[in-house]
Amino acid sequence: MTMNANGIVAEIRKGIAAGEYAYGARLPSVRDLAERYGVSQQTAAAAYAVLTALGLTRTAAGSGTTVAAGPSADAYLGTYAPPDLTQGEAWQPNGSGGEATEETYLVRQSTAPVEWVEWGFTEGSDVVERHRVRRVDGVPVQHKLTALPYEIASRRPEGHEGVPPMLAPVGAPPMKPPHGMRAADWLGWTVDRTRCEITAEPMDPAASEALGMPEGSPGFRVVSIAKTAEGDTLFVTVTTAPLHHRVTMEIQG
Known part of the structure; x- marks a missing residue:
């Protein structure tokens, strides 16, 4: 072998x-x-x-x-329900500050690989991938993959004409929800719960390339899986960062 x-x-x-x-x-x-x-x-x-x-x-x-390690253990920290999800802030640099920028560099329709079955996708089903790279002062610090079923990605917000926001090609003007509205609500996605999994493991090829690091370099991997009340997967985000970075999140309430 x-x-x-x-x-x-x-x-x-x-x-x-x-x-x-x-x-x-x-x-x-x-x-x-x-x-x-x-x-x-x-x-x-x-x-x-x-x-x-x-x-x-x-x-x-x-x-x-x-x-130097024992068998795998899942440290489930509990379930939290913030009082107002619209108050959540977008990603930003920690501590030292710096100018934060974000760029979508790849949008494509593909089929779900077998590795995505654990996220709730059916192998071979039509999906949409959106790849972004986040930078601080021009230096790449995070890679973010958003994956979702094509049927979900093709939805348009009420009153919206033209290309659905999640299918907008690279270079298109960013489309954001009205102020004070969550993107999921704007797109008509009924999110019942989101599960986050944080691991340290070798980066996948897409993240390694986006961050300019050798393939397989160790990194943090944060997987967020948004589900409906029926248990169907609405979307998945996978954020990857080098190990010398911090990954933080604030929960209100």
Whole structure:
């Protein structure tokens, strides 16, 4: 079986999460790992470097690479209901300030891959992807993917003519809801609840490219899944940021 460094990282992460590799267990040497997956020792060493950056393993002279984490645990923090969602503020730089800008650089219709099934999409169904890059003082700091079923993306707000806002192509003037109205309400989306999942893991190719970082670099990944009362997925946002950044959110009430 041949794979790249990211594939090796994913396999070992699954093993650690499932308890197959116990805390403190010694993992194969770089040479043995390379032979197991049919890759170069450089690729195997790169995989261990990512696992160490994620805090899953540690490498020490004389003792090799050992597991530094236990089985996966989901720390569910509870359910919160802000009193007025229209008061939410858009993203902004933390602490040091700086000029914040945001650009949509890719809008496309595609089909949902198998990886999106866990978000509530049907594999192969028609979806719309919107990719944005956020910058502070011109430096890319976040990549944001918004994914939603085509049927949802094609809806127009009441009284709106022309291209539906979520299908607006790159370069089109931004279309925003009236002041004081949530975008979801403006678009006629009935959001019952949103689940957020925050992990640290290798960046996917789209985020790596947008942020100008090597593919597979460790980063924060914040997945927000908006659902209807019936449990259908309205939209999903995936925000990716390098590990040296902070990701914060304020909940009112």
